[in-house]
Amino acid sequence: MEMLLLLLLLLLPLTLLWWQKSPRMRKAWGHRVALRALGWAAAWTKWRLEESTRCVHQSQKQTLQRCFQGPRTATCPRGEIPDLDSFRNQFPLVRPCLDSHSKAGGSDEGLAKLQHPPFNPTPWETSLQATLLSFNSLKETYPGALVPGGTARLTLTSPWPCSLPWPLRPLAWACPPGAGAGDPRTLLLAALGTRDLQVLEAGTATELLDVFCCLGADWEGLVEAVAAGQPGFSPLAPDRAAELKTELEQGPQGLARRLWPQLQVVVTTDAGGQDVAKAALGATWCQGLPFFSPAYVAAGGMIGLNLSPKQQKPGYLLLPGPPFVELLPAWERSQEEAPCTLLLGEALQGKEYELVLTDGSHLTRCPLGDVVQVIDFYNQCPIVRFVRRLGQSLNVRGEDISEDVFSGALLCAVGLWPGAKLLDYCCAENSLVGSFSDASAPHYEVFVELRGLRGLSEDHRHKLDHCLQEASPTYKSLRFRGSIGPAQVHLVGQGGFCELRNLLSSSPSFIPFSSFPPEMPRILKHRDLVQFLLRRVVS
Structure with a gap:
């Protein structure tokens, strides 16, 4: 707010001169003034960013205090603001639920249960x-x-x-x-x-x-x-x-x-x-x-800021808030039922973490499912790069192939298909396909949209299976033993995935949570969505 007031005070006398000019001159003059004002405002903002990231522990404490200025609960009555450690003890993590019926049956009532608590905008x-x-x-x-x-x-x-x-x-x-x-x-x-x-x-x-x-x-x-x-x-x-x-x-x-x-x-x-x-x-x-x-945006709010505009795979500075962000060690998920979250200043370079966001209106600490890797630091704040989304993994025999691993294998395979360029893809476990699948062993059903290729051959499908085996030793072992069958690849007609995204946006029951943008699932877990794509398969 103080930054906006500073801008207004600086530009008030110039505004009076602006109205005295012709419309054409006014537009050009206004643009020059706006560029100059942008430089002033950015310099002021950069100074404030430096201050908040140098003392990130104190900045996050102030963010938490702002969260408690609104609602009060039985565990934290008015006037009592817990410190950071007691806050994490008093307010346990709340994970979004996935109704088992929605995963198998595809009812709208079940699909609506796949959601995060509603977050306030940034x-x-x-x-x-x-x-x-x-x-x-x-x-x-x-x-x-x-x-x-x-x-x-x-x-x-x-x-x-x-x-x-x-x-x-x-x-x-x-x-x-x-x-x-x-x-x-x-x-x-x-x-x-x-x-x-x-x-x-x-x-x-x-x-x-x-x-x-x-x-x-x-x-x-x-x-x-x-x-x-x-x-x-x-x-x-x-x-x-x-x-x-x-x-x-x-x-x-x-x-x-x-x-x-x-x-x-x-x-x-x-x-x-x-x-x-x-x-x-x-x-x-x-x-x-x-x-x-x-x-970088997650769950409807801005989480990270890009300070390197020329990098094609940029890192994002996790801001000390608001909103209040914590980090859940991703490597401890299989070892502990409830690993302790870390504050931004406690992150370690090279490690992967799941983002945890606190909703200021409900004081709900919710893991977002987005896993990021710390690649650097800006003062005391971590700079991260998105890695994968939890819940977007394939697992028919315990192999647990994550979104980033599968995506890398698919891109590698498409690179071996002459003339083909991958536009989009989704995949599902064959149990959701039903009568459309003839193979007996559990396997993946892969849906792709391509340019430069009108049909898929068995050789194309074989190359994808080979790339998956190279990417995942567990998958390779299960394929060798026959516990998993070869992936079945389907070519979706032009515009099929655009129609799928329109369906996700227009049907609230299919949207995982209210956010911008609606999350595009790579791993389909609802029969209705699988059937939607199957009707658009051309090869």
């Missing part, structure tokens, strides 16, 4: 801090990226933790003037009609992948719409439409840079599990373009 002050630092990093790393009209968002959701306050608003581009903010097609048309874009924005890499897939499927209609213009929004643009048609006819390889020659960077949020989508975009539509993720 406090505005923390979100603003991350947004200011990220905008400033973008400006310094990619000169000219924040030119007026140079940014287009292609999805309804934003990659930034919060919107910019009024003095900095000229730097942001939300939606076309007069256009419906709830219409994704309008956002895409606005971007296509503007040749001089510098930055593309999308909520996540997966959402951006869906946008480009839709562009490939309906490009002729979009080109016609650009040529005809939109009443009250954009004029006729036959020349731009002809240019778009020429580029789109050449296919998806490097399409983004051909449509927008001045494009510098793609901005998306990292929500975990986005590596496949980023790889697919980087190999086709966004070839040659760097990606920048301002923040």
